[in-house]
Amino acid sequence: MHGGTADTPASDPSPAARSDRETRNLGSANAPRDVPRGGRAPLAPHPDRLLPPEPTQRGIARRLYDSVRDLPVISPHGHVEARLLADDEPFTDPASLLVTPDHYVTRLLHAHGLTMNELGVRDSDGAEQAAPREVWRAFCEHWHLFLGTASRQWIEAELHDVLGVTVQPSAATADELFDELTERLSLPEFRPRALYESFGIEALATTDDPADDLAHHRALTEDPSWSGRVVPTFRPDRYLDASTPDWPAALDALAEASGIDTGDYTGFVRALENRREYFRAHGATATDHSAPDARTAFLDGDEAQRLFRRVHSGTGSDDDARLLSQQLLGEMARMSSEDGMVMALHTGVRRGHHPETLRRFGPDTGHDIPLQAEFTGALQPMLERFGTNPRFQTVVFTLDETVFSRELAPLAGFYPSVYLGAPWWFLDAPRAMHRFRDAVTETAGFYRNAGFIDDTRGFCSIPARHDTARRVDAAHLSGLVAEHLIDEDDAARVIHDLHDRQPRAAFRL
Amino acid sequence: MHGGTADTPASDPSPAARSDRETRNLGSANAPRDVPRGGRAPLAPHPDRLLPPEPTQRGIARRLYDSVRDLPVISPHGHVEARLLADDEPFTDPASLLVTPDHYVTRLLHAHGLTMNELGVRDSDGAEQAAPREVWRAFCEHWHLFLGTASRQWIEAELHDVLGVTVQPSAATADELFDELTERLSLPEFRPRALYESFGIEALATTDDPADDLAHHRALTEDPSWSGRVVPTFRPDRYLDASTPDWPAALDALAEASGIDTGDYTGFVRALENRREYFRAHGATATDHSAPDARTAFLDGDEAQRLFRRVHSGTGSDDDARLLSQQLLGEMARMSSEDGMVMALHTGVRRGHHPETLRRFGPDTGHDIPLQAEFTGALQPMLERFGTNPRFQTVVFTLDETVFSRELAPLAGFYPSVYLGAPWWFLDAPRAMHRFRDAVTETAGFYRNAGFIDDTRGFCSIPARHDTARRVDAAHLSGLVAEHLIDEDDAARVIHDLHDRQPRAAFRL
């Protein structure tokens, strides 16, 4: 298949390409970025993709998958904005849809020597960013770099199943695909609301700032021509993290949104309660928290007030700021135990690992890097107080797989309030999903799982991601059936519940 | 298979059930606890369960499994009490046998909103506990929650293979099963000694307090009608943990049992030696230790004496108490290096994570949650001293899988005294066992393993657990044979040794 020898490897760049490279980026000198790849290979995702190869097991998996393939999509956590559906403006072009805003995609291209500017990301230094067609070409030329990644699966499915593309992206097909997709995206059936319908979405949760007036959510609810369900999620990170320079400004914004003075602890807490109430009145069922770790504090009122004053006045130490953040996370748990909003909690990532990229291109640009996680000790103070409280419920996510079997499954296997969050972010890919099930099921069964969340910023990736999760669960369960650990009827019930009952139950949707 | 739509999901509770739930337990409001499940589905564990689906590989696995299926059971570590066999009283009913005392079972039902009282656990607050029939009903109604868990495999095997049940537990079958099993358990062939024989147990180690007089062990040994082998294990945790309020009382108990004054360090150490000697005289070959971590200290005599005095007199710090505990664990290692008792060591769990449950229902009620483990540094002081000492031997267990490939296999692959303990507690389940073999074998081979331990409190689960382990090992080895890494004759020898030679060697049984 490969006639290449060591002297002329199949995938070596041409000398011309090499010299061009060398003048601009030695770091990627040897990376395959300039390799001419593919011509017009067909894009035809296999109907049995992700299902196990052994014939008997595949048969079981196919039946299980078929039984849930067309279930409605329940998306209890993600980053699509309500504005998208409220405005219902057409998408403009494939680069702006699939490449530039997706940091799963841009980070890997960046790792192969492309700059954020070449990928169309806005640069606060003012350097020009590439036009969408250029971005799309760059993406298509480097498509093979995504082989084996979750992104490749999703984008193949989006291109083929949603957008009707039948040819693989490549240098040779980039321009025709750009033109074809740009035209198609202008059609009525590719507008966000039409896609929402065709995706079979039954409920979609957005992620919102507590000071947000939720105008777009309201616009949707009040629009008689709209019958979908888009609910906000209360995400108060910037109000709880008292260690950042932005915290005072956040307090002001909260004061304005709530009409409550946030200048002392009691007022601040009341303002948060006020905004939670506002969110619930607009359909929210959950809060969402990214914290350095899962630790909470429960100081009494006076102590909390004094701590707040120190931090608020700028006289507190770093430890004070950290403790106040833990205290505020504890307040969130307390509020959840009263108002019943589900507390989605994820920890352990170093955000903005490359400061220069953060400065120029902003957050969520692909260099948030996970850290070791610890939950057994960290969650204890919260679970000691609320772990068996029937109104309290939390869904715990991690980027550190080692806690699945060691900590999260045992916790979810005892506390009625703890749901196991799906494998998430870097772990929302087929093999990682299998590892998750293997790690937790033997300890916690299937019914302590929160089901799948897509966590996506890419609206068109929603059906692809849910489809992937359904296929992986079908594959996984088919293994248990083929090994005679559960029978096929039970497996069918389980997979149905995982993609229907469990996310509703976990997020009280 | 599932006709349910999003509006009427197959497994949604009825409105009546819902309102009933809401009044009593919102935490499990959305959990499937009230779902009517199953009618009279047959219970018929497949003869090839746990064996791989690919036909060639399954053939290999089946031959390997058949070659060890009927080997005697060697159980070098567990929590069955000698009294059970000494008294030989019949079991009373299935709930008292299979549900209430098994914290693998009660914890998962608790996670789905059942209370410990509903599960028959004695409540020190005096709240009434459910009668066995009620407990059994609750268990049967929620049987589907165990799908995919190790507990389900074991209980299916116990019900079918030991107790002759041929119908799955369900709401519909609960009462008839209760009656049937209650009657059957009263028959002579279901008494503990008869079961011991029918299980093919060759050696069974109990876990005992150093102050125990081992009267039940002695009764068995002296009973001419009894030919089994039940040996005690020396478990001195409460004497070594100098940080607990119970420690002084433990010292008094030890003094009484040994007839040696434990009021100074030398006496205390001599008292421990005395009780080890007593245990060895009653057949013990091993000690068993649950420590916060594996660290040992080796202070000289005077320093140890002074430390002991500080802690004993209540003037020591927390660090003193910790150091004394490490010193005492070091003494255990030293004693093992002299008397040859095998030191079984397991670390890294937060016991009593939910204090209220601990207070009301006692220890071992399902909320001991694992922590990160570290052995490379922690074991170093002990192995520096005794690691190549031919009388010293230790078997190391962990609840943190990450140390298998990183630390334990490399340690067991160098030190002749270190045996790899089997995957244990939350990890004694099929997929976790496969992960264990994958993690350690390439570094340490098969012959540094201690073989399987069942670690069970449930007498009737012994054959099920050993059978599961044999099946998993057959499945695992069949993979190596099918990939032509080892030949089938070698695999047969290995699986035999894993379930016969290795536990004898590791525990010097």
Place this chain on the structure above:
Amino acid sequence: MHGGTADTPASDPSPAARSDRETRNLGSANAPRDVPRGGRAPLAPHPDRLLPPEPTQRGIARRLYDSVRDLPVISPHGHVEARLLADDEPFTDPASLLVTPDHYVTRLLHAHGLTMNELGVRDSDGAEQAAPREVWRAFCEHWHLFLGTASRQWIEAELHDVLGVTVQPSAATADELFDELTERLSLPEFRPRALYESFGIEALATTDDPADDLAHHRALTEDPSWSGRVVPTFRPDRYLDASTPDWPAALDALAEASGIDTGDYTGFVRALENRREYFRAHGATATDHSAPDARTAFLDGDEAQRLFRRVHSGTGSDDDARLLSQQLLGEMARMSSEDGMVMALHTGVRRGHHPETLRRFGPDTGHDIPLQAEFTGALQPMLERFGTNPRFQTVVFTLDETVFSRELAPLAGFYPSVYLGAPWWFLDAPRAMHRFRDAVTETAGFYRNAGFIDDTRGFCSIPARHDTARRVDAAHLSGLVAEHLIDEDDAARVIHDLHDRQPRAAFRL
């Protein structure tokens, strides 16, 4: 197959063997070291070994493997010495070739109670070491202990494919194999240079001390009869680790080699630069670093000078020494960003875990034990400075698998300078390799991998190790093809690149 009962287990030692054992080594009393094993079982590695059993998938795997089986070997990191090829002396006997110098082999035999002396390792206490024939016998008698290990795969392949052996090592065959191999090794075609040719090695990197004059490398380059490529690697560990008593002597050696006074910081840094330049002039493309962790420091010149003086004069604290080591590692990164040498970095092992063995038998004797690793925070200061610098490049290795998915794949998936090192040391075995691919590919694709390194001290194991890696990659990719995640043409391209382009690119070879 096994007629053994509990009383006479198939593999129990004879009573005679037992009593013999007991007198000399109770620690291995129950170990199977004395078990007579095997007679004349054939040694015939299966052509499809390591390929998946399912027939369709095996067909794919076989085609993928065939497409790379005969590719030249690129070995960018290992411990074969240039002297071996420069001198081209014949190997003397199989024990000196395969057993005594291979700490993968000696450590496991040691774990089963054999002493280092019995394995031929030189003892600085002067105790006699066994003769090669005795060592070989000991090895052959215990050959079954290696079942399931990576070492067994490699040695089987070496014996069969390189040395033409067709019978398994065993007590019965030890002497004839020793004689046969000793004779064969004296033949011209088994000399190092002839083997280099027959192994198809295209490039081989050695690991060298910065003060080394590289005379053997030069001798090879200047030898007109030699056409291979053997390049040195700059490994400055002992110069960078300021915490050891040997550090001052290392500085002197460096001063002598460079002709630059290393008595102050500036001179020391210049001397290191000088030796890097020297190494580059002799073909080196990379440096290699084993550090306690990956942390670097970047103090300014004056501060560094003062720190150096404190440590150099012996007045510095332990923290000073550590900080200086981090500063020096930072200098290495800075130099790499200027001279373009690739920085291979591996961390997290406790070397010399058993001090007595270290003292008597030296380093690299099988008791270097891995520790937990952390890279996200530790690498940040270095990557903040050089992470997107096109001349800077690093290949990161770990002994702690947990960082693959959590830290290394996300880092390599963003920074163009970071390549994922292959699974290494204890992890360079088939199942660990599969876990590595599963852990990283979904996040980072295939093209952020550095390809395989053999890291071997055993020259004859080079082809076996590369062949194993190619088989495992073929097996792994065949799974993705069989699950329809990538098509077979793409898989063929990927496996070719993994064993050709990627190591060249990662190590700039």
